Structure formats: C-alpha cells, structure tokens
Amino acid sequence: MRNLHDFIIPQRGASCLCEIDGRTYYSENSYDNISAYTLAVETHPDIRITNDLIHPVSSGDEGRSLFLTVDVPFVKQLTQVYYEHGLLETLHTASTHSKFIVSKTALLALKVIDLFQKAQLFFNPNIIYNGISTINECSQTRNWISQSVRCLSWHPYSCLIAVCSIDDSVRIYSNTNNANHLLRCKQQKNVTCLAWRPLTNGELAVGHEEGVIVWSIDPHSLVVRPSISNAVILYKVNHRPVISITWNPRGDFLVSAAACDKSIYVWNVELNRCSTLKKPSGSGNTLVKWSPTGDKMFTASNGIVFRVWDCKTWESERWTVLSGRVQAACWTSCGTHLLFATTSEPLIYSLRIKSNAVFTSDFESSNDQAVPLFDLTKIELNGTCVGGLVQTMEIDPTGNNLAVIFQSTNAVALFNIAKKPSIELIASSLITDCDEIPTTISFQQNFTSGACLTIGWSNGRIQHFPIIYSDLSNNLNNSNINNIVNNTNTIPSFN
Amino acid sequence: MQVNQPNLSVTFTYKDLLFRKLYNAIICSVISQILILQLCMVIIKGDPLYPSSWCTTIFNTVTSFTTWLYVIPHITIIFAQCLICAKDYVLSSNFCSTRFKKILSVFSLHNLVLLSLHSLVGVLQVWLILSLTGGDYKGVTKRIDETSSVLVEETLFLLIGGLWIGMYFFVKVYMSDKHLVFPVIHQKKLTQFKSNVMSLLKSSFKQAVWPCMYFIMFYYCWGLEIKRNFAYMFNLQIQNSYNSKVYFYHWLFAALIFFNLNLIKLFFSLFLTEPSEFPLVKPNQNVLTLQESINLDKLPIVQSLACLDLYFLSLWCPFRRQILFTLSQPGEHPHNWNSLIEAILKLYRSYIEILDKSTENLNDKSILQVNSLIHCQNNIPKFRNLRNMSSPYSTPESPKMLDINRPYQNTTTSENRSENLLTAFQNKLSNTISILKTITGINYIFGEIPQASIQQCLSNGHLIIWSSQGLSELICASLKEDRYGVVQKDLPGVISTLVNLNQVLDKLNRFPALSRRIVGSDNYNYKMKNAVSSSLKRSLFHICNTFRNYLSEIPLSKEVSSYLQSTILVKN
Structure with missing residues (x-):
C-alpha cells in the first residue's frame, strides 16, 4: 500500500x-x-x-445593566420573566415567592416537568445532548x-x-x-x-x-x-x-x-x-x-x-x-x-x-x-x-x-x-x-x-x-499510467 | 427502431388501477380494525401476575363465537364507511366558487350518510369493547330485581361520548382535509407505515383531548336531562353513583376512535399514493397511457400518479425514456413523445388560463391606476407635446393617447349630455346596490370567494412540480439519448410555456396572502406557490444549463429570452 x-x-x-x-x-x-x-x-x-x-456575541442582556432595578408587582415581574426567559424560568421565580401556596404550586409544577423529562429520557435515551x-x-x-x-x-x-x-x-x-x-x-x-x-x-x-x-x-x-x-x-x-x-x-x-x-x-x-x-x-x-x-x-x-x-x-x-x-x-x-x-x-x-x-x-x-x-x-x-x-x-x-x-x-x-x-x-x-x-x-x-x-x-x-x-x-485519467503499481490488499475486517 | 415495452398489459384502465389500490386499502383497514379490537381486549383482560390464565383468556376471547358475532356488524360498518370514503379520495371534489355553494355542498346526502356512519362507528367501538370485556359497564341497564332495572349512567355517558367523537372526527378532521398527502420520498409501504403509526398514536391521544373536554362540559350541563329522558323512555330507575373514572375512560375511548379512523385514512393514503407504472404505448382502446392520464381531470389521483410516474421514468428508467424517443413503425413518427408533450402543454395552458383569469381583475386595476397617473401628468400643458415613454401600457394605438396635432374639440351636444346623465345615474345605482349587497352580507354569501380558483389551482400544484421536473429531465437526457431529435422541435414551445407559467405565478405575488408568510397560519397556498415556482425555475435552469451552448440557436421570443437571461441564467 x-x-x-x-x-x-x-x-x-x-x-x-x-x-x-x-x-x-x-x-x-x-x-x-x-x-x-x-x-x-x-x-x-x-x-x-x-x-x-x-461580530461580538451578544447575549441580549447588555441593555439591562444601564437600568436601575425597581420594585415591580410580582405578577408583572413574572410576566417579564416569562417573555424574556420562558416558562421554566417563570416557575423558578414563582417558587421563590413568599406566599406558601404560590411557591408550592410552582415547585410542584417544576417537579412534574422534571419527572416528565426523566420519563422521556428513559424512553428515548438519544435525546441527551451535550451542547457544542x-x-x-x-x-x-x-x-x-x-x-x-x-x-x-x-x-x-x-x-x-x-x-x-x-x-x-x-x-x-x-x-x-x-x-x-x-x-x-x-x-x-x-x-x-x-x-x-x-x-x-x-x-x-x-x-x-x-x-x-x-x-x-x-x-x-x-x-x-x-x-x-x-x-x-x-x-x-x-x-x-x-x-x-x-x-x-x-x-x-x-x-x-x-x-x-x-x-x-x-x-x-x-x-x-x-x-x-x-x-x-x-x-x-x-x-x-x-x-x-x-x-x-x-x-x-x-x-x-x-x-x-x-x-x-x-x-x-x-x-x-x-x-x-x-x-x-x-x-x-x-x-x-x-x-x-x-x-x-x-x-x-x-x-x-x-x-x-x-x-x-x-x-x-x-x-x-x-x-x-x-x-x-x-x-x-x-x-x-x-x-x-x-x-x-x-x-x-x-x-x-x-x-x-x-x-x-x-x-x-x-x-x-x-x-x-x-x-x-x-x-x-x-x-x-x-x-x-x-x-x-x-x-x-x-x-x-x-x-x-x-x-x-x-x-x-x-x-x-x-x-x-x-x-x-x-490529464491523469485519460493518459496511460505506467508507474502505478497495484499493491492494494483487501482487509477482511469489513463486512 | 422498434422498442417493445416489456410486460405490456393488454388492458390497463384507471378502473383496474384504482380498484386494486382501493381494494387493498379497504382490506387493510378492516383487518387492522379487527386486530386493534382484539389487542384492546387482550390488554384490558390481561393480568400480568398470572400469565397462564391471561393466555387462556386471550385464546378464549379470540376464538369465541360471541366475539366474532359482535365484531361482524362493526366490520360491516367499517367496510361501508371505507367504500363511501374511497369515492372522496378518488374523485375530484366539486369546485365551489361561492360560500353559499360551499354551505350547500356540506349538507349533501353523501356527507349525511358518512356522518351517521362515523358516529355509528364511534358508538359501536365503545359498545363492543364494553360488552366484550364485561365488568360493571357491560350494559346500559343493570337488573336489580325481577321487575326493575337500573340505568348505568357511566355506560350511557361512554356511548354518547363515542357518538360525539365519531361526529367530531367527521366534521373536524375528515371534512376539512380530504387531500391525500404524497410523501416526500417513496419508501416501501411497510416502512412508511412503521414510521407513521407511532406518531399517529401519539397525535390521536392529543387530538382526543379537546373533544373530550367539550363533551364533558356538554354532559355537565345537559347530562341530567338526557339521563332522565332515557330512563323515562325505557322505564328505568336512576342511581346516583357516578364514578369520575369514567372521564378517563372516555378519553381513552376517544383516542382509540381517533386512532382507528386516522389509521383508515393512513391506509388510503399509503395505497393510493404508491407510484404506479403507466404504459407509454397504446396497443388498443383498453389501455390508459401515461399521456392520457396526465389530462384526466375527473380523477385527480390518476393524474397525480401519472405525473409522478413521468418524474420517476425521467430519473430512473433509461429504457422507458427510450420508448418516448423512438419513432413509430411504420410511418416513423414520434407519436409517443408528441402525445406526451401535447398532454403536458395542455395541462400547463389550462393552468395559465385559470391563473390569468384570476389575476386579470388585479391587472386591470393596476393598469387603470397607472393610466390615470399618466393622464394627470399629460394634463400639464408644458409637456403636452411629449409622449410618455415610461408607460408600458400606452402603445401608439392606445385610444387614451392625446393627439396633440388635433387640439381637443368640444363636441358635446345635448344628446351626449343626456346620455352622460343616464350613465352617471346607472353608475350611481349600481354603486348603491353593491354597497347594499356588501352591507347586508349578500356579497359575502353569494359573491365569488376571492382567489377561490387560485386556491383550487394551487391544491393541484404537485402536478406541475412533477411534470415540469420530469419534462426537464427528459429534455436534458434527450441531448444524449434522443438520436432522432424528436425533442428538439418542441424545445422552444416547452421553454416558452414554462416561462409563461412562471410569469403568471409571479403575478400571484400581488395577492398579500400569497406574497408573504403569515405567522401562525399554515398557509398551504403560499408554500405551494413557492414550491411550484421553485420547481419551474429549477426545470428551466436545468434545460438552459444543459443546452447552454445551443441556447442562441433555439428560436425564442424576445420576451422569453430576456426573462431567461434576467431570472434563470447565472451571471458570471
């Protein structure tokens, strides 16, 4: 070869x-x-x-640092989080709320989602994805x-x-x-x-x-x-x-x-x-x-x-x-x-x-x-x-x-x-x-x-x-190739 | 050279072709229904802790005479339903240009029969499983003593639920989508079935959620009334022991009914969309050739299969291509090719005609607007002697052009004036009537639906996609394979027609619904328009690229060649 x-x-x-x-x-x-x-x-x-x-990679959060944080009503805060980060993050935020019933409901929902994901992984293990x-x-x-x-x-x-x-x-x-x-x-x-x-x-x-x-x-x-x-x-x-x-x-x-x-x-x-x-x-x-x-x-x-x-x-x-x-x-x-x-x-x-x-x-x-x-x-x-x-x-x-x-x-x-x-x-x-x-x-x-x-x-x-x-x-394929020595071996490892 | 086609069937009619496909689809549907039913019973009756007794129960259930006695009516109804549905899949749907016609077409006898069959299937399925598996919900009534019976409300709920789900499926799923979807690639039927069946099962469970909710709400409001009336009719007693587990069962039954009905649809689409090989030569009257099938408007499915076959033969069958490129013996005429090209061009011309008609109104409006603009400009006295060269619509013959050598003369007579008054009055009247029509909704119901014919055209877009790609592939193959040059004479015609069709499709961009994607809607028409346009462009590109060196020798009109230069060909 x-x-x-x-x-x-x-x-x-x-x-x-x-x-x-x-x-x-x-x-x-x-x-x-x-x-x-x-x-x-x-x-x-x-x-x-x-x-x-x-282009510099932007995470979309640059503008945030320019503004001071203010106290907003909890529902408004949740809405903001939902629009910016999605449902999961909203639930996480809700679970930190002082009211017992709200935090417990959010935690329960998170647990259900977690269980659901685990079940999904069990049935379909190839969806594990390690990112880049x-x-x-x-x-x-x-x-x-x-x-x-x-x-x-x-x-x-x-x-x-x-x-x-x-x-x-x-x-x-x-x-x-x-x-x-x-x-x-x-x-x-x-x-x-x-x-x-x-x-x-x-x-x-x-x-x-x-x-x-x-x-x-x-x-x-x-x-x-x-x-x-x-x-x-x-x-x-x-x-x-x-x-x-x-x-x-x-x-x-x-x-x-x-x-x-x-x-x-x-x-x-x-x-x-x-x-x-x-x-x-x-x-x-x-x-x-x-x-x-x-x-x-x-x-x-x-x-x-x-x-x-x-x-x-x-x-x-x-x-x-x-x-x-x-x-x-x-x-x-x-x-x-x-x-x-x-x-x-x-x-x-x-x-x-x-x-x-x-x-x-x-x-x-x-x-x-x-x-x-x-x-x-x-x-x-x-x-x-x-x-x-x-x-x-x-x-x-x-x-x-x-x-x-x-x-x-x-x-x-x-x-x-x-x-x-x-x-x-x-x-x-x-x-x-x-x-x-x-x-x-x-x-x-x-x-x-x-x-x-x-x-x-x-x-x-x-x-x-x-x-x-x-x-x-x-070019090469149209001319006669005299100097090629056919010395290939087949390897039985492929089937 | 005479090329004989192998396995040339003596008779090949659309009836043979469709009968075989429909027969297979119906048989598969019926068998699958029996299998699903048996499987359900096996699962319900199953006891995993005692596998041996489970096996005997399975054996007893499957072989028992009662089971089959119960199954036969169900199978008969499924069979009847399939037979009637088959007509919908095969024949072309009636074109309804107004909303009124659409509404009328909904209340047809055909639909009524199908609706009742669908709801019957729903009830029967629930009843079969409930009665065959036994248990508490075996019957609607339960005997409590010698003389009186009590109503089992849960069974009643489930049965009415089954009826509702059957109806819901018919109205929501079946009526709205009778299109057979051709798969992107044509794999084996079994492979397609395997890859579809699991997703169908999942989607059936999802699809069943909302109708179940609706029904539960309905029953919550009107359930008592129904229960009372039913009990009164059959002289039954009412017990108040309602078990909420029944909601869950209802959902399961609904999913099962959805799955079964979806499965029937899947079988139809699997068998009907399977590619078939059409003969290219017509030895006798009983043979339906590919060329004839392309224009078989009344059976869109045969038309689609013919175009698909054309596409496949152009890609994969050098031997069949050769049949198209041969000359007849005796006579030496390229009959096969001529009839093919004639059929395809006829298909395209009918398309161009319909689309042209639909976009005509739009053109008139835009031209009028342009012309009115030009007239405004022409009224400026300073430039009266200049002809407007920018207007594409003002030809020298145009009556709207002002002849400046003969200044405008006032020839208005009293007669003309009265005529003018009359026309003005008529205009006013027609305007008022049209406003009235719009306000009262008459236009909405009886007026023509905008773009209805375009939508009808685009729903058959795949015919154009396959035929144009097949044709371009054939033409490109002809460069090496067509030894008699039978294709060459049609090259200018084909290119011009493809360009024409493409230009007509470009005009559709003026409709807002077809020019951009609308978020949140499926916009099938928008996608199909793009798909047809893209395939036409690729076909033209393929032809132009292959005949690159000879393009200048093909006699094309100036308009067509400039279109090719500007849109299709690559500028280096």
Whole structure:
C-alpha cells in the first residue's frame, strides 16, 4: 500500500501557491505571488476573516445593566420573566415567592416537568445532548469550536463562495461584486455546515445547532443583508445538532443528519414537509453525502454502522467498520466509488458501490469488502509531521483530485485519483502555510482550467490553490499510467 | 427502431388501477380494525401476575363465537364507511366558487350518510369493547330485581361520548382535509407505515383531548336531562353513583376512535399514493397511457400518479425514456413523445388560463391606476407635446393617447349630455346596490370567494412540480439519448410555456396572502406557490444549463429570452 513517504515536503517557512501540470510552486519569500505562475485565480475574491469582521456575541442582556432595578408587582415581574426567559424560568421565580401556596404550586409544577423529562429520557435515551462539545467532536471542521473560519462552500455554477465565521455569520463573496452578502439571524446559532442548492441561482442551506435555514439570495441584488423572511426555516423537535446536510443533484430534496437524532430527514424545503429515514444504527448520524450521479446516498452513524441508500427504492446497504466511526467520506465524480476514513485508523478506504444498471461489468461479484487505498500513518518529513487520522476530505468535481485534512498535523495532502484499471491514489503535493492549521476545505465547482482547492486557515486567511492542467485532454485519467503499481490488499475486517 | 415495452398489459384502465389500490386499502383497514379490537381486549383482560390464565383468556376471547358475532356488524360498518370514503379520495371534489355553494355542498346526502356512519362507528367501538370485556359497564341497564332495572349512567355517558367523537372526527378532521398527502420520498409501504403509526398514536391521544373536554362540559350541563329522558323512555330507575373514572375512560375511548379512523385514512393514503407504472404505448382502446392520464381531470389521483410516474421514468428508467424517443413503425413518427408533450402543454395552458383569469381583475386595476397617473401628468400643458415613454401600457394605438396635432374639440351636444346623465345615474345605482349587497352580507354569501380558483389551482400544484421536473429531465437526457431529435422541435414551445407559467405565478405575488408568510397560519397556498415556482425555475435552469451552448440557436421570443437571461441564467 502506498504511504505518505511518496510526498515531498516543502521547505519550512515556504507556502504553497499552486500546482501546474503536476508541479507544485512555492513562495520562498513574501514577494512571490501566485500571479507570477497563473492568472486563473486572479479575479477570485481575496478573503481574510479578521477580528474586525467578527461580530461580538451578544447575549441580549447588555441593555439591562444601564437600568436601575425597581420594585415591580410580582405578577408583572413574572410576566417579564416569562417573555424574556420562558416558562421554566417563570416557575423558578414563582417558587421563590413568599406566599406558601404560590411557591408550592410552582415547585410542584417544576417537579412534574422534571419527572416528565426523566420519563422521556428513559424512553428515548438519544435525546441527551451535550451542547457544542458534541458538534466539536463530530464536525468536519478541525477545532470547530475555536477557529475563525467554520465552513466554506462554493456555488455550483458561479464564482461565489459562502464562508461561515465563528460568530455564525455567513458571508458570500463573489468575483464581481465588492459588496458581500451577510446572512445572519437570531435563529442561526452554531453553524456546522453549508450547502448551495443545485439548479438554482442562489439558495444556500445553512445547517446549525437547532435545524436548517435555507436562504434565498440574489447574488446581484443591492440588498446585502437579506431578511429572514427570504428564508425557510426547517426545524424538528429533538433533531439537533444538525451536523451534515446535502442536496440531491436535482435540488428537490435536502437531507439533514443530526448528531443526537437517530432519524435522518429528507425535506421538501418549500412545503416544509419531510420523510424520515430510520434504520437501527448508533444514536445519531454524523455525515450525509449524496452521490454526484444522484442515485445513491451515503449516511454515517456515530457508531460503527454506515449505510449506502439506493435513492430509487430507499433501501439501504448496511456496512460496518471495526471500531470508531466514519469521520470523513466522499464520492468519486462518477458515483461508482466511495472513499472514506474512520476515527480509529489512519487509512483511506475505497468502496465500490453496486449500481443497478442492467449491463454492468463483472466487478460486482467481489463487492463485499472495502479496499484500503492509502496509508496515512503519521510520519516525519524533514522535521515536519504529516498524516494521522483524517479530519475531512473532498474530491473535486472532475474527480481527479482528493484533498485531505488531518486531525493533528498541519499539512493538507493532495492526491491524484486514477480510475483505470482500478481506483488508485497517487501522492501529489502537501500544502502548508507556515505553522497555520487548516480548518476546512472546499473545491470550486466551476473551475475550467483544472481544479481549485480553497482552504480556510486558522489565521482567518482563505487560500485558493489552483491545480492547473495546461492540456486538459491529457490529464491523469485519460493518459496511460505506467508507474502505478497495484499493491492494494483487501482487509477482511469489513463486512 | 422498434422498442417493445416489456410486460405490456393488454388492458390497463384507471378502473383496474384504482380498484386494486382501493381494494387493498379497504382490506387493510378492516383487518387492522379487527386486530386493534382484539389487542384492546387482550390488554384490558390481561393480568400480568398470572400469565397462564391471561393466555387462556386471550385464546378464549379470540376464538369465541360471541366475539366474532359482535365484531361482524362493526366490520360491516367499517367496510361501508371505507367504500363511501374511497369515492372522496378518488374523485375530484366539486369546485365551489361561492360560500353559499360551499354551505350547500356540506349538507349533501353523501356527507349525511358518512356522518351517521362515523358516529355509528364511534358508538359501536365503545359498545363492543364494553360488552366484550364485561365488568360493571357491560350494559346500559343493570337488573336489580325481577321487575326493575337500573340505568348505568357511566355506560350511557361512554356511548354518547363515542357518538360525539365519531361526529367530531367527521366534521373536524375528515371534512376539512380530504387531500391525500404524497410523501416526500417513496419508501416501501411497510416502512412508511412503521414510521407513521407511532406518531399517529401519539397525535390521536392529543387530538382526543379537546373533544373530550367539550363533551364533558356538554354532559355537565345537559347530562341530567338526557339521563332522565332515557330512563323515562325505557322505564328505568336512576342511581346516583357516578364514578369520575369514567372521564378517563372516555378519553381513552376517544383516542382509540381517533386512532382507528386516522389509521383508515393512513391506509388510503399509503395505497393510493404508491407510484404506479403507466404504459407509454397504446396497443388498443383498453389501455390508459401515461399521456392520457396526465389530462384526466375527473380523477385527480390518476393524474397525480401519472405525473409522478413521468418524474420517476425521467430519473430512473433509461429504457422507458427510450420508448418516448423512438419513432413509430411504420410511418416513423414520434407519436409517443408528441402525445406526451401535447398532454403536458395542455395541462400547463389550462393552468395559465385559470391563473390569468384570476389575476386579470388585479391587472386591470393596476393598469387603470397607472393610466390615470399618466393622464394627470399629460394634463400639464408644458409637456403636452411629449409622449410618455415610461408607460408600458400606452402603445401608439392606445385610444387614451392625446393627439396633440388635433387640439381637443368640444363636441358635446345635448344628446351626449343626456346620455352622460343616464350613465352617471346607472353608475350611481349600481354603486348603491353593491354597497347594499356588501352591507347586508349578500356579497359575502353569494359573491365569488376571492382567489377561490387560485386556491383550487394551487391544491393541484404537485402536478406541475412533477411534470415540469420530469419534462426537464427528459429534455436534458434527450441531448444524449434522443438520436432522432424528436425533442428538439418542441424545445422552444416547452421553454416558452414554462416561462409563461412562471410569469403568471409571479403575478400571484400581488395577492398579500400569497406574497408573504403569515405567522401562525399554515398557509398551504403560499408554500405551494413557492414550491411550484421553485420547481419551474429549477426545470428551466436545468434545460438552459444543459443546452447552454445551443441556447442562441433555439428560436425564442424576445420576451422569453430576456426573462431567461434576467431570472434563470447565472451571471458570471
């Protein structure tokens, strides 16, 4: 099996700029600029999430300190508490009242609520939710809790990129417009994922702690701060925290998975209706990915089980990993293979997906095992650590490149994917940016000269890393690959 | 090339299709009722401390002749109820444009029969369980000695309660919502049933709370009267030993009745919304093709299933797509495709027509307002020689334009003056009558409900959603699969119609109820309008994106292409 020794590490302090025809270019000093090598990303938005951009988190209590406390009648006080903090807090306040009957009634009500919650927990243990630590654990973003860039997503047809920062505001940058749209509302808290709706001009689904908000944006409108009335809010009781969302390639359905909910919901967004996908596996789900061809969908639970759904009949194939859970996964562009990595082994596996086409090749018969493709065991190259467990991975729309972020090391590994005769990963380049940590990645969807990987770094910089083929007809999958040695072993641990 | 469709049934009529579905739904409903009844008895009679005796009781109850003797009338009524309900689910509901017609339609014989059947089901269910399980509430009367009997008030309460719940369900749930809801994704029926049944049980318990309250209040006020009259009629004595546990039982019975009736509804929607495959080729008169079904207005369910089938075939069936793209032998005409596109465009045109008619009044008003504004401006003498170019409504032929070369001449004669007076009087009279109508409420009852036809249209919005998406998918697939180019000739027509439909839907935004979300209401119409509009836009986008490089070669009118450029296509 191939391993990370195939990579060449850039010199310390050098940052990677681009890859042109298989050769990586670095900047040794600050004068070096990407425009010296290529103009493909010249008009791309230059983004840096600085502290000035980040809105301070407000709890809504700032105004309170300006006012003196006054004695108000008890009923009025209760009404105020009810409007500001809800029923539970009202009961707590009422229980401190001097009148015996009032306090006792409130205490009784509190006890009943407590008992009811306990009974609910007994019947449905998966509703225990530990707040944002769960999100941090399951998220595709590295150090989700503290990084200034939380997620990135490129528009499928134009040069628009949505960036979510730590203050949960989503900004949309474009190559033509200087005014960036800002999507922000009270309900949008702890954003975990973004997904543009296919076959539309500007509809963005934002997955957050309590549900999903689907914003409609006119990228060329002068209104840069659309109101929540332009959005559809999708919410289900106990469906939280929403950790992964995906659209089907026709843009009809949105699928949402929550880390503490067994059910996966398939939404019809406009009608605000949903169907449930429910199969026994784990106590929640961490990842959903629709295949680019639209006929399969991958879902990973927070246990050892993951499933591949057939989107015509909505029946699923059940797969298990030996230990841990699936941390990252992505489909190849043709939808025939699924690449994934788990939380327990530093390996990338490939899984050939059965297709229901009538005249398929005889590949199908040996289809019950996942094949380890690349060993990512942590190694040291020129004093720099690379590899380890995978945080997230992405494949570009042409299906030629795979980018991987690791959980504990700071280089982004870039692989070429060769599909003939069987799927192979070939080490391409390692992208580093001094000592910065990569937090999230996304490939541009409409990049014509090859592929463009966008990386969010821990210092708030968003880097566009173009991978350019000067002769597009002669890329890796169309040429004969002579130097690939087929040395993969099947591991019988998957069933 | 001749492609023969596999398993081409010799006869395939809507009767076959619906009969199979309804038959299954009714059988499942009846069987489920028996099972629920048995289950209830098992639970009520159960004694967990003595499992062996429990088992024998279960066995005795299930196999005893009396049980089945009691069950048969209940099952017969359920069967009759299902049969009559089936008509509601399958046939199109009458379109009522005025409130008066709506009220009249409520008091139809059909509804009356259903109401009595529903209430009968309610009473029977309570009576069956009470009498089969035995105990204190076995009968309405209890014999105390040889000659006299005493009224068991609790049983009476529960039975009347059952009657009320049956009626309540019919009026509140059944009448208000006869729509079959198609699921978002079409899973297996058993999976759907499993995922729905628990939530149905929970919601039934919740739904039953309010009607129980109403009934308890009613009984509190009028109970004594009922009790006395009943006792008097049957010459019974009255005992004053009313047990308040009975309220709880009433709630349980109400929940059970709600659950049973909801379950029947669930079975209907499960079976009727299951996708069916329609034939695409018509070998003889007895075959109902997909193309014909799309325009089958009188059976909306068949229409919906046909559109759904079109959507599925466009996504998943390359073989069936190929049937549409082939030419007939002999003759080499794309009959299959032609009939399909004709059917879909007919559906869209009828939609456009209805929506156009509904928004017409609105347009007139706005145009009049604009024109009056223009005239005000034109009266300013300084700019009299300038034609107003900003008005989209003032064409050169417009009679409202002032010809400045021929100054306005006063040609009013005495004849004209009298005519003017007459028209003014007529106007005044009609105004007074309309005000009177509004004040007395005649307009409210007999006048046309605003947007009634729009609502009727939007309630069938899913037809447009599925057919437009299916059509766009077919057209996009044709780029690679259509070797004879049968789709190409219809491309301009399809794009123009989709754009037209979208523009008509955009006009609906002028209605306040359809342009924004109203907090607290379900606003189905608002959501459906958005869903239809969004799916049309996506379909157009899909077509334009796939035919990106050839778009300039498609002959489209200026208006349509500018709409595509401004709203649909991505500007880079």
